[in-house]
Amino acid sequence: MMDNKLFFTYLIVMAGVTYLVRTVPLLIFRKKIENRFIKSFLFYMPYAVLGSMTFPTIIYSTGDMISGIIGMLVGAVLAFKNKSLMTVAAAACIAALAVKLIMMI
Amino acid sequence: MTIKQGMKDGIPIALGYHSVSFTFGLMAVAGGLKVWQAVLISAANLTSAGQLAGLDIMLASGSMAEMALAQFIINLRYSLMSIAVSQKADESMTVPARLGIGFGITDEIFALAVGQHETLGRRYMTGLIITPFIGWTLGTLMGAVLGSILPSFVVDALGIALYAMFLAIIIPPVRVDIKVAAVILISAALSCIRYYTPLKGVISSGFTIIIASIAASTVGALLFSKENK
Incomplete structure:
Protein backbone atom coordinates (compact mmCIF):
# COMPACT_ATOMS: atom_id res chain seq x y z
CA MET A 1 0.00 0.00 0.00
CA MET A 2 1.26 3.41 -1.03
CA ASP A 3 1.76 5.87 1.85
CA ASN A 4 -0.15 9.15 1.87
CA LYS A 5 2.88 11.35 1.27
CA LEU A 6 3.77 9.47 -1.92
CA PHE A 7 0.16 9.46 -3.08
CA PHE A 8 -0.18 13.22 -2.66
CA THR A 9 3.12 13.85 -4.43
CA TYR A 10 1.87 11.85 -7.43
CA LEU A 11 -1.49 13.60 -7.25
CA ILE A 12 0.02 17.10 -7.18
CA VAL A 13 2.39 16.38 -10.11
CA MET A 14 -0.41 14.77 -12.10
CA ALA A 15 -3.08 17.41 -11.44
CA GLY A 16 -0.58 20.29 -11.61
CA VAL A 17 0.71 19.42 -15.09
CA THR A 18 -2.81 18.76 -16.35
CA TYR A 19 -4.02 22.10 -14.98
CA LEU A 20 -1.15 24.11 -16.47
CA VAL A 21 -1.52 22.46 -19.88
CA ARG A 22 -5.15 23.59 -19.94
CA THR A 23 -4.90 27.02 -18.36
CA VAL A 24 -1.70 28.63 -19.64
CA PRO A 25 -2.90 28.78 -23.31
CA LEU A 26 -6.23 30.21 -22.11
CA LEU A 27 -4.32 33.06 -20.41
CA ILE A 28 -1.80 33.70 -23.18
CA PHE A 29 -3.88 33.62 -26.38
CA ARG A 30 -6.32 36.40 -25.61
CA LYS A 31 -6.34 38.33 -28.87
CA LYS A 32 -8.45 37.16 -31.78
CA ILE A 33 -6.39 35.13 -34.22
CA GLU A 34 -6.75 36.53 -37.77
CA ASN A 35 -4.48 34.10 -39.60
CA ARG A 36 -6.60 31.97 -41.94
CA PHE A 37 -4.42 28.88 -41.66
CA ILE A 38 -4.50 28.91 -37.86
CA LYS A 39 -8.25 29.52 -37.83
CA SER A 40 -8.86 26.59 -40.15
CA PHE A 41 -6.44 24.43 -38.17
CA LEU A 42 -8.30 25.17 -34.96
CA PHE A 43 -11.64 24.49 -36.63
CA TYR A 44 -10.60 21.00 -37.74
CA MET A 45 -8.55 20.08 -34.68
CA PRO A 46 -11.30 18.80 -32.34
CA TYR A 47 -12.66 16.49 -35.02
CA ALA A 48 -9.16 15.18 -35.65
CA VAL A 49 -8.55 14.63 -31.92
CA LEU A 50 -11.79 12.71 -31.47
CA GLY A 51 -11.21 10.76 -34.71
CA SER A 52 -7.86 9.42 -33.54
CA MET A 53 -9.17 8.78 -30.02
CA THR A 54 -12.19 6.83 -31.26
CA PHE A 55 -10.61 4.67 -33.94
CA PRO A 56 -9.75 1.89 -33.68
CA THR A 57 -10.13 1.84 -29.87
CA ILE A 58 -13.94 1.85 -29.91
CA ILE A 59 -14.15 -1.72 -31.25
CA TYR A 60 -12.03 -2.97 -28.33
CA SER A 61 -13.70 -0.82 -25.67
CA THR A 62 -16.08 -3.51 -24.41
CA GLY A 63 -13.55 -6.29 -23.98
CA ASP A 64 -14.63 -8.24 -27.07
CA MET A 65 -14.68 -7.14 -30.70
CA ILE A 66 -18.16 -8.37 -31.62
CA SER A 67 -20.04 -6.35 -29.02
CA GLY A 68 -17.66 -3.44 -29.70
CA ILE A 69 -18.41 -3.40 -33.43
CA ILE A 70 -22.18 -3.81 -32.96
CA GLY A 71 -22.18 -1.06 -30.32
CA MET A 72 -20.21 1.18 -32.67
CA LEU A 73 -22.59 0.59 -35.59
CA VAL A 74 -25.66 1.30 -33.44
CA GLY A 75 -24.01 4.46 -32.11
CA ALA A 76 -22.93 5.59 -35.60
CA VAL A 77 -26.42 5.17 -37.09
CA LEU A 78 -28.06 7.10 -34.24
CA ALA A 79 -25.38 9.79 -34.40
CA PHE A 80 -26.02 10.12 -38.14
CA LYS A 81 -29.69 10.64 -37.32
CA ASN A 82 -28.65 13.57 -35.07
CA LYS A 83 -29.71 11.89 -31.80
CA SER A 84 -28.40 13.44 -28.58
CA LEU A 85 -25.08 12.50 -26.95
CA MET A 86 -26.88 10.64 -24.21
CA THR A 87 -29.14 8.66 -26.54
CA VAL A 88 -26.20 7.59 -28.67
CA ALA A 89 -24.08 6.59 -25.66
CA ALA A 90 -26.92 4.70 -23.96
CA ALA A 91 -27.94 2.86 -27.14
CA ALA A 92 -24.35 1.77 -27.82
CA CYS A 93 -24.03 0.44 -24.25
CA ILE A 94 -27.33 -1.42 -24.46
CA ALA A 95 -26.40 -2.90 -27.85
CA ALA A 96 -23.03 -4.06 -26.51
CA LEU A 97 -24.72 -5.50 -23.42
CA ALA A 98 -27.30 -7.33 -25.55
CA VAL A 99 -24.58 -8.89 -27.70
CA LYS A 100 -22.71 -10.01 -24.59
CA LEU A 101 -25.87 -11.58 -23.14
CA ILE A 102 -26.63 -13.39 -26.42
CA MET A 103 -23.08 -14.74 -26.58
CA MET A 104 -23.45 -16.14 -23.08
CA ILE A 105 -26.37 -18.34 -24.04
CA MET B 1 -26.16 32.47 -21.73
CA ILE B 170 -18.09 14.00 -34.90
CA ILE B 171 -20.69 12.36 -37.15
CA PRO B 172 -23.44 15.03 -37.43
CA PRO B 173 -21.09 17.74 -38.88
CA VAL B 174 -19.92 15.21 -41.47
CA ARG B 175 -23.39 15.28 -43.02
CA VAL B 176 -23.11 18.96 -43.91
CA ASP B 177 -19.34 19.31 -44.44
CA ILE B 178 -17.46 16.62 -46.35
CA LYS B 179 -14.14 18.34 -45.51
CA VAL B 180 -14.66 17.52 -41.84
CA ALA B 181 -15.16 13.89 -42.86
CA ALA B 182 -11.84 13.95 -44.73
CA VAL B 183 -10.00 15.32 -41.69
CA ILE B 184 -11.55 12.68 -39.41
CA LEU B 185 -10.64 9.93 -41.87
CA ILE B 186 -7.01 11.04 -42.06
CA SER B 187 -6.71 11.22 -38.29
CA ALA B 188 -8.45 7.87 -37.74
CA ALA B 189 -6.30 6.25 -40.46
CA LEU B 190 -3.08 7.46 -38.79
CA SER B 191 -4.30 6.14 -35.45
CA CYS B 192 -5.14 2.75 -37.04
CA ILE B 193 -1.75 2.55 -38.75
CA ARG B 194 -0.03 2.98 -35.39
CA TYR B 195 -2.37 0.46 -33.73
CA TYR B 196 -1.93 -2.34 -36.27
CA THR B 197 1.81 -2.04 -36.90
CA PRO B 198 4.88 -2.45 -34.67
CA LEU B 199 4.65 1.33 -34.09
CA LYS B 200 2.26 0.43 -31.27
CA GLY B 201 5.21 -0.59 -29.12
CA VAL B 202 7.06 2.64 -29.90
CA ILE B 203 4.45 5.42 -29.77
CA SER B 204 2.11 5.74 -26.78
CA SER B 205 -1.62 6.23 -27.29
CA GLY B 206 -1.43 9.79 -25.94
CA PHE B 207 1.33 10.74 -28.35
CA THR B 208 -0.55 9.10 -31.23
CA ILE B 209 -3.49 11.43 -30.59
CA ILE B 210 -1.18 14.44 -30.76
CA ILE B 211 0.60 13.38 -33.97
CA ALA B 212 -2.56 12.26 -35.77
CA SER B 213 -4.51 15.38 -34.74
CA ILE B 214 -1.82 17.85 -35.75
CA ALA B 215 -1.20 16.07 -39.07
CA ALA B 216 -4.89 15.77 -40.00
CA SER B 217 -5.73 19.36 -38.97
CA THR B 218 -2.73 20.67 -40.91
CA VAL B 219 -3.85 18.84 -44.05
CA GLY B 220 -7.36 20.19 -43.50
CA ALA B 221 -6.14 23.75 -43.03
CA LEU B 222 -3.85 23.59 -46.10
CA LEU B 223 -6.30 21.93 -48.49
CA PHE B 224 -9.64 23.27 -47.39
CA SER B 225 -9.11 26.48 -45.51
CA LYS B 226 -12.16 28.09 -43.95
CA GLU B 227 -13.10 31.42 -45.55
CA ASN B 228 -14.69 32.94 -42.48
CA LYS B 229 -15.01 31.06 -39.26
Whole structure:
Protein backbone atom coordinates (compact mmCIF):
# COMPACT_ATOMS: atom_id res chain seq x y z
CA MET A 1 0.00 0.00 0.00
CA MET A 2 1.26 3.41 -1.03
CA ASP A 3 1.76 5.87 1.85
CA ASN A 4 -0.15 9.15 1.87
CA LYS A 5 2.88 11.35 1.27
CA LEU A 6 3.77 9.47 -1.92
CA PHE A 7 0.16 9.46 -3.08
CA PHE A 8 -0.18 13.22 -2.66
CA THR A 9 3.12 13.85 -4.43
CA TYR A 10 1.87 11.85 -7.43
CA LEU A 11 -1.49 13.60 -7.25
CA ILE A 12 0.02 17.10 -7.18
CA VAL A 13 2.39 16.38 -10.11
CA MET A 14 -0.41 14.77 -12.10
CA ALA A 15 -3.08 17.41 -11.44
CA GLY A 16 -0.58 20.29 -11.61
CA VAL A 17 0.71 19.42 -15.09
CA THR A 18 -2.81 18.76 -16.35
CA TYR A 19 -4.02 22.10 -14.98
CA LEU A 20 -1.15 24.11 -16.47
CA VAL A 21 -1.52 22.46 -19.88
CA ARG A 22 -5.15 23.59 -19.94
CA THR A 23 -4.90 27.02 -18.36
CA VAL A 24 -1.70 28.63 -19.64
CA PRO A 25 -2.90 28.78 -23.31
CA LEU A 26 -6.23 30.21 -22.11
CA LEU A 27 -4.32 33.06 -20.41
CA ILE A 28 -1.80 33.70 -23.18
CA PHE A 29 -3.88 33.62 -26.38
CA ARG A 30 -6.32 36.40 -25.61
CA LYS A 31 -6.34 38.33 -28.87
CA LYS A 32 -8.45 37.16 -31.78
CA ILE A 33 -6.39 35.13 -34.22
CA GLU A 34 -6.75 36.53 -37.77
CA ASN A 35 -4.48 34.10 -39.60
CA ARG A 36 -6.60 31.97 -41.94
CA PHE A 37 -4.42 28.88 -41.66
CA ILE A 38 -4.50 28.91 -37.86
CA LYS A 39 -8.25 29.52 -37.83
CA SER A 40 -8.86 26.59 -40.15
CA PHE A 41 -6.44 24.43 -38.17
CA LEU A 42 -8.30 25.17 -34.96
CA PHE A 43 -11.64 24.49 -36.63
CA TYR A 44 -10.60 21.00 -37.74
CA MET A 45 -8.55 20.08 -34.68
CA PRO A 46 -11.30 18.80 -32.34
CA TYR A 47 -12.66 16.49 -35.02
CA ALA A 48 -9.16 15.18 -35.65
CA VAL A 49 -8.55 14.63 -31.92
CA LEU A 50 -11.79 12.71 -31.47
CA GLY A 51 -11.21 10.76 -34.71
CA SER A 52 -7.86 9.42 -33.54
CA MET A 53 -9.17 8.78 -30.02
CA THR A 54 -12.19 6.83 -31.26
CA PHE A 55 -10.61 4.67 -33.94
CA PRO A 56 -9.75 1.89 -33.68
CA THR A 57 -10.13 1.84 -29.87
CA ILE A 58 -13.94 1.85 -29.91
CA ILE A 59 -14.15 -1.72 -31.25
CA TYR A 60 -12.03 -2.97 -28.33
CA SER A 61 -13.70 -0.82 -25.67
CA THR A 62 -16.08 -3.51 -24.41
CA GLY A 63 -13.55 -6.29 -23.98
CA ASP A 64 -14.63 -8.24 -27.07
CA MET A 65 -14.68 -7.14 -30.70
CA ILE A 66 -18.16 -8.37 -31.62
CA SER A 67 -20.04 -6.35 -29.02
CA GLY A 68 -17.66 -3.44 -29.70
CA ILE A 69 -18.41 -3.40 -33.43
CA ILE A 70 -22.18 -3.81 -32.96
CA GLY A 71 -22.18 -1.06 -30.32
CA MET A 72 -20.21 1.18 -32.67
CA LEU A 73 -22.59 0.59 -35.59
CA VAL A 74 -25.66 1.30 -33.44
CA GLY A 75 -24.01 4.46 -32.11
CA ALA A 76 -22.93 5.59 -35.60
CA VAL A 77 -26.42 5.17 -37.09
CA LEU A 78 -28.06 7.10 -34.24
CA ALA A 79 -25.38 9.79 -34.40
CA PHE A 80 -26.02 10.12 -38.14
CA LYS A 81 -29.69 10.64 -37.32
CA ASN A 82 -28.65 13.57 -35.07
CA LYS A 83 -29.71 11.89 -31.80
CA SER A 84 -28.40 13.44 -28.58
CA LEU A 85 -25.08 12.50 -26.95
CA MET A 86 -26.88 10.64 -24.21
CA THR A 87 -29.14 8.66 -26.54
CA VAL A 88 -26.20 7.59 -28.67
CA ALA A 89 -24.08 6.59 -25.66
CA ALA A 90 -26.92 4.70 -23.96
CA ALA A 91 -27.94 2.86 -27.14
CA ALA A 92 -24.35 1.77 -27.82
CA CYS A 93 -24.03 0.44 -24.25
CA ILE A 94 -27.33 -1.42 -24.46
CA ALA A 95 -26.40 -2.90 -27.85
CA ALA A 96 -23.03 -4.06 -26.51
CA LEU A 97 -24.72 -5.50 -23.42
CA ALA A 98 -27.30 -7.33 -25.55
CA VAL A 99 -24.58 -8.89 -27.70
CA LYS A 100 -22.71 -10.01 -24.59
CA LEU A 101 -25.87 -11.58 -23.14
CA ILE A 102 -26.63 -13.39 -26.42
CA MET A 103 -23.08 -14.74 -26.58
CA MET A 104 -23.45 -16.14 -23.08
CA ILE A 105 -26.37 -18.34 -24.04
CA MET B 1 -26.16 32.47 -21.73
CA THR B 2 -26.71 31.55 -18.13
CA ILE B 3 -25.03 29.16 -15.73
CA LYS B 4 -28.30 27.20 -15.69
CA GLN B 5 -28.23 26.73 -19.46
CA GLY B 6 -24.64 25.52 -19.18
CA MET B 7 -25.50 23.04 -16.43
CA LYS B 8 -28.39 21.73 -18.52
CA ASP B 9 -26.24 21.33 -21.64
CA GLY B 10 -23.68 19.51 -19.49
CA ILE B 11 -26.12 16.79 -18.38
CA PRO B 12 -25.52 14.39 -21.30
CA ILE B 13 -21.77 14.77 -20.76
CA ALA B 14 -22.21 14.14 -17.03
CA LEU B 15 -24.17 10.95 -17.67
CA GLY B 16 -21.57 9.71 -20.14
CA TYR B 17 -18.76 10.59 -17.73
CA HIS B 18 -20.55 8.81 -14.93
CA SER B 19 -20.28 5.44 -16.65
CA VAL B 20 -16.70 6.04 -17.78
CA SER B 21 -15.43 7.21 -14.40
CA PHE B 22 -17.29 4.28 -12.84
CA THR B 23 -14.77 2.07 -14.61
CA PHE B 24 -11.91 4.27 -13.42
CA GLY B 25 -13.04 3.96 -9.78
CA LEU B 26 -13.30 0.22 -10.18
CA MET B 27 -9.80 -0.09 -11.64
CA ALA B 28 -8.20 2.21 -9.07
CA VAL B 29 -9.55 0.21 -6.12
CA ALA B 30 -8.77 -3.10 -7.81
CA GLY B 31 -5.19 -1.82 -8.22
CA GLY B 32 -4.88 -1.12 -4.50
CA LEU B 33 -5.90 2.52 -4.03
CA LYS B 34 -8.42 3.54 -1.38
CA VAL B 35 -11.87 4.80 -2.35
CA TRP B 36 -11.07 8.39 -1.27
CA GLN B 37 -7.86 8.33 -3.30
CA ALA B 38 -9.70 7.29 -6.46
CA VAL B 39 -12.29 10.04 -5.93
CA LEU B 40 -9.62 12.66 -5.25
CA ILE B 41 -7.76 11.78 -8.45
CA SER B 42 -10.96 12.28 -10.47
CA ALA B 43 -11.87 15.52 -8.69
CA ALA B 44 -8.41 16.97 -9.24
CA ASN B 45 -7.85 15.90 -12.85
CA LEU B 46 -11.16 15.57 -14.70
CA THR B 47 -9.65 13.66 -17.62
CA SER B 48 -10.02 10.04 -18.73
CA ALA B 49 -6.87 9.13 -20.65
CA GLY B 50 -4.56 11.12 -18.37
CA GLN B 51 -5.98 9.54 -15.23
CA LEU B 52 -5.73 6.00 -16.56
CA ALA B 53 -2.08 6.53 -17.50
CA GLY B 54 -1.45 8.26 -14.15
CA LEU B 55 -2.99 5.37 -12.26
CA ASP B 56 -0.72 2.90 -14.07
CA ILE B 57 2.34 4.99 -13.22
CA MET B 58 1.32 5.25 -9.54
CA LEU B 59 0.69 1.53 -9.20
CA ALA B 60 3.97 0.71 -10.97
CA SER B 61 5.82 3.19 -8.66
CA GLY B 62 7.03 5.22 -11.65
CA SER B 63 9.13 8.35 -11.20
CA MET B 64 7.63 11.83 -10.82
CA ALA B 65 9.36 12.85 -14.07
CA GLU B 66 7.57 10.04 -15.90
CA MET B 67 4.28 11.12 -14.36
CA ALA B 68 4.80 14.75 -15.40
CA LEU B 69 5.86 13.89 -18.96
CA ALA B 70 3.03 11.41 -19.48
CA GLN B 71 0.43 13.94 -18.32
CA PHE B 72 1.97 16.65 -20.44
CA ILE B 73 1.94 14.53 -23.59
CA ILE B 74 -1.46 12.93 -23.11
CA ASN B 75 -3.15 16.19 -22.17
CA LEU B 76 -1.36 18.45 -24.65
CA ARG B 77 -4.46 18.36 -26.85
CA TYR B 78 -6.20 20.45 -24.17
CA SER B 79 -3.75 23.27 -24.94
CA LEU B 80 -5.06 23.37 -28.49
CA MET B 81 -8.63 23.29 -27.19
CA SER B 82 -7.95 26.11 -24.72
CA ILE B 83 -6.62 28.27 -27.56
CA ALA B 84 -9.82 27.62 -29.51
CA VAL B 85 -12.00 28.42 -26.47
CA SER B 86 -9.99 31.60 -25.93
CA GLN B 87 -10.88 32.67 -29.51
CA LYS B 88 -14.58 32.44 -28.73
CA ALA B 89 -14.43 33.99 -25.25
CA ASP B 90 -16.30 37.22 -24.54
CA GLU B 91 -15.24 40.01 -22.17
CA SER B 92 -16.68 38.25 -19.10
CA MET B 93 -13.72 35.85 -19.32
CA THR B 94 -11.38 37.71 -16.99
CA VAL B 95 -8.10 36.29 -15.72
CA PRO B 96 -9.67 34.76 -12.57
CA ALA B 97 -12.46 33.30 -14.71
CA ARG B 98 -9.91 31.77 -17.07
CA LEU B 99 -7.98 30.31 -14.11
CA GLY B 100 -11.16 28.52 -13.05
CA ILE B 101 -12.53 27.54 -16.45
CA GLY B 102 -9.16 26.22 -17.62
CA PHE B 103 -9.51 23.43 -15.10
CA GLY B 104 -12.59 22.11 -16.88
CA ILE B 105 -11.51 21.96 -20.53
CA THR B 106 -12.18 18.36 -21.60
CA ASP B 107 -12.80 16.83 -25.04
CA GLU B 108 -16.57 16.79 -24.65
CA ILE B 109 -16.97 20.12 -22.85
CA PHE B 110 -14.77 21.69 -25.51
CA ALA B 111 -16.73 20.14 -28.37
CA LEU B 112 -20.00 21.41 -26.93
CA ALA B 113 -18.58 24.87 -26.19
CA VAL B 114 -17.08 25.52 -29.63
CA GLY B 115 -20.22 24.11 -31.27
CA GLN B 116 -22.17 27.09 -29.87
CA HIS B 117 -22.96 29.84 -32.35
CA GLU B 118 -22.58 32.56 -29.73
CA THR B 119 -19.44 33.77 -27.96
CA LEU B 120 -18.56 31.98 -24.73
CA GLY B 121 -19.16 33.68 -21.41
CA ARG B 122 -17.93 32.93 -17.92
CA ARG B 123 -21.33 31.87 -16.58
CA TYR B 124 -22.22 29.47 -19.36
CA MET B 125 -18.77 27.81 -19.24
CA THR B 126 -18.95 27.45 -15.44
CA GLY B 127 -22.31 25.69 -15.74
CA LEU B 128 -21.05 23.52 -18.58
CA ILE B 129 -18.19 22.33 -16.35
CA ILE B 130 -20.07 21.86 -13.04
CA THR B 131 -22.45 19.08 -14.12
CA PRO B 132 -19.83 16.90 -15.86
CA PHE B 133 -17.51 17.46 -12.86
CA ILE B 134 -20.19 16.12 -10.51
CA GLY B 135 -20.91 13.19 -12.86
CA TRP B 136 -17.23 12.34 -13.17
CA THR B 137 -16.54 12.48 -9.42
CA LEU B 138 -19.72 10.68 -8.37
CA GLY B 139 -19.20 7.99 -11.01
CA THR B 140 -15.71 7.34 -9.65
CA LEU B 141 -17.10 7.05 -6.13
CA MET B 142 -19.79 4.63 -7.23
CA GLY B 143 -17.37 2.53 -9.28
CA ALA B 144 -14.91 2.40 -6.39
CA VAL B 145 -17.62 1.34 -3.94
CA LEU B 146 -20.00 -0.73 -6.05
CA GLY B 147 -17.74 -2.02 -8.82
CA SER B 148 -17.06 -5.34 -7.20
CA ILE B 149 -20.80 -6.07 -6.96
CA LEU B 150 -21.68 -5.64 -10.66
CA PRO B 151 -21.06 -8.53 -13.06
CA SER B 152 -18.01 -7.88 -15.21
CA PHE B 153 -19.89 -8.10 -18.54
CA VAL B 154 -22.00 -5.11 -17.50
CA VAL B 155 -18.91 -3.11 -16.58
CA ASP B 156 -17.31 -4.11 -19.91
CA ALA B 157 -20.37 -3.05 -21.92
CA LEU B 158 -20.27 0.40 -20.26
CA GLY B 159 -16.77 0.83 -21.64
CA ILE B 160 -18.14 1.94 -25.01
CA ALA B 161 -20.07 4.92 -23.56
CA LEU B 162 -17.33 7.52 -24.01
CA TYR B 163 -16.47 6.46 -27.56
CA ALA B 164 -20.13 6.43 -28.58
CA MET B 165 -20.34 10.00 -27.29
CA PHE B 166 -17.40 10.88 -29.52
CA LEU B 167 -19.35 9.47 -32.48
CA ALA B 168 -22.31 11.66 -31.56
CA ILE B 169 -20.00 14.69 -31.67
CA ILE B 170 -18.09 14.00 -34.90
CA ILE B 171 -20.69 12.36 -37.15
CA PRO B 172 -23.44 15.03 -37.43
CA PRO B 173 -21.09 17.74 -38.88
CA VAL B 174 -19.92 15.21 -41.47
CA ARG B 175 -23.39 15.28 -43.02
CA VAL B 176 -23.11 18.96 -43.91
CA ASP B 177 -19.34 19.31 -44.44
CA ILE B 178 -17.46 16.62 -46.35
CA LYS B 179 -14.14 18.34 -45.51
CA VAL B 180 -14.66 17.52 -41.84
CA ALA B 181 -15.16 13.89 -42.86
CA ALA B 182 -11.84 13.95 -44.73
CA VAL B 183 -10.00 15.32 -41.69
CA ILE B 184 -11.55 12.68 -39.41
CA LEU B 185 -10.64 9.93 -41.87
CA ILE B 186 -7.01 11.04 -42.06
CA SER B 187 -6.71 11.22 -38.29
CA ALA B 188 -8.45 7.87 -37.74
CA ALA B 189 -6.30 6.25 -40.46
CA LEU B 190 -3.08 7.46 -38.79
CA SER B 191 -4.30 6.14 -35.45
CA CYS B 192 -5.14 2.75 -37.04
CA ILE B 193 -1.75 2.55 -38.75
CA ARG B 194 -0.03 2.98 -35.39
CA TYR B 195 -2.37 0.46 -33.73
CA TYR B 196 -1.93 -2.34 -36.27
CA THR B 197 1.81 -2.04 -36.90
CA PRO B 198 4.88 -2.45 -34.67
CA LEU B 199 4.65 1.33 -34.09
CA LYS B 200 2.26 0.43 -31.27
CA GLY B 201 5.21 -0.59 -29.12
CA VAL B 202 7.06 2.64 -29.90
CA ILE B 203 4.45 5.42 -29.77
CA SER B 204 2.11 5.74 -26.78
CA SER B 205 -1.62 6.23 -27.29
CA GLY B 206 -1.43 9.79 -25.94
CA PHE B 207 1.33 10.74 -28.35
CA THR B 208 -0.55 9.10 -31.23
CA ILE B 209 -3.49 11.43 -30.59
CA ILE B 210 -1.18 14.44 -30.76
CA ILE B 211 0.60 13.38 -33.97
CA ALA B 212 -2.56 12.26 -35.77
CA SER B 213 -4.51 15.38 -34.74
CA ILE B 214 -1.82 17.85 -35.75
CA ALA B 215 -1.20 16.07 -39.07
CA ALA B 216 -4.89 15.77 -40.00
CA SER B 217 -5.73 19.36 -38.97
CA THR B 218 -2.73 20.67 -40.91
CA VAL B 219 -3.85 18.84 -44.05
CA GLY B 220 -7.36 20.19 -43.50
CA ALA B 221 -6.14 23.75 -43.03
CA LEU B 222 -3.85 23.59 -46.10
CA LEU B 223 -6.30 21.93 -48.49
CA PHE B 224 -9.64 23.27 -47.39
CA SER B 225 -9.11 26.48 -45.51
CA LYS B 226 -12.16 28.09 -43.95
CA GLU B 227 -13.10 31.42 -45.55
CA ASN B 228 -14.69 32.94 -42.48
CA LYS B 229 -15.01 31.06 -39.26
